[in-house]
Amino acid sequence: MASHDHSPAGDLLAGVPLDGRPSSGRLGSPAPRRPADADPALPAALGRLGRAATGSHTGVTVLADRQDATVVRVGAVVVKAHPPEAEEGALRRRLAVAAHPLTAASLLPPLSPASPREQGAAVPDGPGPHRVGGRLATLWPAGRPVDPRDPDAAPWEECGRLLAALHAVPLERLERDTGPLPPAGAPGRVTRALDILRRDVARGGPAWLRRAARAVEAAAGTVPPATRAPAPGAPAPGAAAPDGRVALTHGDFHLGQVVMAPAGRWRLIDVDDLGRGDPAWDLARPAAWYAAGLLPAAIWERFMDAYLAAGGPCFRGTRTDLWGRLDPPARALTVQMCALRLAEAFREDREPDEDEAALVAACERIAASGPAVLP
Structure with a gap:
């Protein structure tokens, strides 16, 4: 099996439940x-x-x-x-x-x-x-969805192949039939999560929420502008990779977006965020799980080996730029997860639980690490 070098993100995100609550099996x-x-x-x-x-x-x-x-x-x-x-x-x-x-x-x-x-x-x-x-x-x-009680048995190789096939779709040929596609929605989801948290803080949230929100905002400040909300009239965030590459991307990939179709083959579902974008966003959530120690190395290897073997274009067929490509969107997804979990805790009139506190700690580490560097 090929080896994928570990990322500095492992130090930033260690122990962080980037899918929300891994102990409960949420995917x-x-x-x-x-x-x-x-x-x-x-x-x-x-x-x-x-x-x-x-x-x-x-x-x-x-x-x-x-x-x-x-x-x-x-x-x-x-x-x-x-x-x-x-x-x-x-x-x-x-x-x-x-x-x-x-x-x-x-x-x-x-x-x-x-x-x-x-x-x-x-x-x-x-x-x-x-x-x-x-x-x-x-x-x-x-x-038939993936069994949330057994994420280790999930079809990780198939997920890699599905994303590789999606990212390799020739956009110009596709858009001749469908018309221009909207930008993929992943970066916008981060912005909306921050907006939700900011509204809760503005409504006079408790001291713990204000403290945690400062950590989230500081972490968000390390994310490159390409993954944040654009200025009025500017291109949509994440509409292309830093080097200008654009692919058809899912926009919200996780194991809950994969089902066994009636024909007996795994397929991606949920088109709400489908569009033109940087394919690294579709790989960033599994990358963050792996960096945090939540996804075993063997499963991460299976996923990435399958993606690259199927011609996934995110890395131009090489592994050398893997973590440099994935670090910025992985940071952004950490910010998104933390913002939404804090907002949930506030709505439920409780302080953050262990998982949510770990996300806040991850944001603090991300903020302390300084700005992410685009490849």
Whole structure:
């Protein structure tokens, strides 16, 4: 097995639960909870759309009901209500990307009139997005997720190959059919997390929140401008790698974004942050887990070896610049995770737990290390 040199990030992030709460088996990003004023009728409305798609009266199972997404399953169909701020044109282009033959080896395609489904019924108005209860909604074939209780058994090699295939999609050919793609959403997620924390502090948060927020802000200050919010009129953050490389990127990759498709192959799901961007962002979360000692070295090697063997373009086929490429987005993701966890603790009227305190400590170490250096 090839060897990947350990990063200085290992010293900065050691012991930090970068996926939020690894002890509980959580594999994805921390997600906003559902607000008290959310529409209680939305899951049922999504279920009706799913039943129209399947042509059956199968029961509705709520898979997720949060501020940023409500997801239900109806038989072999999954229906998702996207974030309230989702822009219809951008989502339509992202759906076109997921349905395009060039991404067939990496992305789960949305359901469309040509897709097989229960009862042979057609989805109304094609793959969408559809309007349900004032929200944009999409339909997908149901897949089997990674078991969150056994992350070590996750399909890490397949994840590496899926990301390599996604990053290698020829953008110019793709955009001739789909139109211009929006920027990938990963850097924007960092900015939104900081905004949430800043609002909580401005509302007169307790002393512990103000102290922790200072550490988060200091860590954010070490992240290069390319990974932070742009000035008005400037290019979107993370729209390209430091050397100008642009790829089709997922924008929010973690193990919760991988499912076994009905055809028996692993595929990436969730197109909300799909777009043009720096492919290093898709690799940065596993890199941060590894640097923190949360992802065993053998699994990290399997993941990266599979990515590079499949022609993943992030590193130009070499390993020498690996950590230099991944350090800035890994820092940014640490800031994002910490900001969201602190905001969650504040909403729950409690002080940070052990995992959240570890994230604050990581931000303090990042701040003390000085600015990240772009490759």
